[in-house]
Amino acid sequence: MLELQNIGKQFNQKIVLEDINFEIESGEIVSLLGPSGSGKTTLLHIILGLTKMDQGRIIFNGKDLSHVSMKNRGFNIVFQDYALFPHLNAYDNIVYGLKNKRGLISEKEIREYIEFLELKPHLTKKIGELSGGQKQRVALARTLVMKPKLLLLDEPLSALDGVIKESIKERIQSIAREFKLTTIIVTHDPEEALTLSDKILIIQNGGISQFGTPQQIIHQPSNDFVKEFILKQLHIKRQNIYHLFGEKYA
Numbered sequence: 001m002l003e004l005q006n007i008g009k010q011f012n013q014k015i016v017l018e019d020i021n022f023e024i025e026s027g028e029i030v031s032l033l034g035p036s037g038s039g040k041t042t043l044l045h046i047i048l049g050l051t052k053m054d055q056g057r058i059i060f061n062g063k064d065l066s067h068v069s070m071k072n073r074g075f076n077i078v079f080q081d082y083a084l085f086p087h088l089n090a091y092d093n094i095v096y097g098l099k100n101k102r103g104l105i106s107e108k109e110i111r112e113y114i115e116f117l118e119l120k121p122h123l124t125k126k127i128g129e130l131s132g133g134q135k136q137r138v139a140l141a142r143t144l145v146m147k148p149k150l151l152l153l154d155e156p157l158s159a160l161d162g163v164i165k166e167s168i169k170e171r172i173q174s175i176a177r178e179f180k181l182t183t184i185i186v187t188h189d190p191e192e193a194l195t196l197s198d199k200i201l202i203i204q205n206g207g208i209s210q211f212g213t214p215q216q217i218i219h220q221p222s223n224d225f226v227k228e229f230i231l232k233q234l235h236i237k238r239q240n241i242y243h244l245f246g247e248k249y250a
């Protein structure tokens with residue numbers, strides 16, 4: 001279980017996150033949802049250990065990680081821009097982080113992730129020769145082979161569209177389920193959050209607007225911001241999320 005207690009962060013005397021409290025159960029998929037500039041990436045980087053928080057505590061499976069370095073937390077992230085190495089081929093990108101950690105994972109397991117993400121035909125290609133969806137899968141594979149205790153994804157679907165987006169979305173879900181991997185996904189798209197996650201944390205101006213299941217967010221929005229931000233989008237994409245809404249909004 002991951003617990004965040006009273007997390008606060010300022011940049012240049014400006015409050016970016018304030019009084020963030022929530023808990024995530026093991027194996028859950030949680031979305032951090034909010035508009036641009038609301039503090040989602042900052043919160044993800046604080047959990048990762050990349051950005052220092054000014055106050056608060058991060059507890060993981062009972063252990064206080066607040067002052068533990070990024071390396072020793074054992075979490076891993078897929079950055080929004082993938083951050084792949086253009087001069088290396090897909091396979092070398094995937095195993096790059098294992099350079100000094102060969103004992104971490106067997107060659108067989110690496111192959112399993114590659115098969116699972118359908119990357120076998122692309123392993124010798126340079127990054128520049130891959131499509132957006134293929135790059136995204138390489139970035140996912142590279143993160144998964146590090147056997148993270150917590151998977152963090154920053155806008156993993158925003159550069160993708162249509163069928164590719166759906167397929168990566170399903171893959172993220174099946175990774176989380178199959179490998180029982182607690183997963184936190186940043187998104188600014190309510191439909192993505194509603195269809196992908198077990199729980200949604202809605203952030204507005206650095207504070208939590210609501211934390212709940214998709215059903216709770218839809219049927220019991222806690223304030224006008226949630227109503228505006230989430231429910232307005234229903235009209236645009238209601239078919240995709242029909243099962244969550246039932247008759248009332250159909």
Ligand SMILES: Nc1ncnc2c1ncn2[C@@H]1O[C@H](COP(=O)(O)OP(=O)(O)OP(=O)(O)O)[C@@H](O)[C@H]1O
Nearest residue numbers: 011012016034035036037038039040041042043188
């Ligand atoms: N390194 C930094 N130095 C100063 N200010 C920063 C820094 N990183 C983020 N900020 C500010 O903190 C606020 C939150 O930024 P953050 O990147 O967390 O937002 P976000 O919700 O991820 O937005 P987006 O959806 O656009 O990615 C913004 O006002 C941003 O300008």
Ligand SMILES: [Mg+2]
Nearest residue numbers: 040041042186
């Ligand atoms: Mg961001």
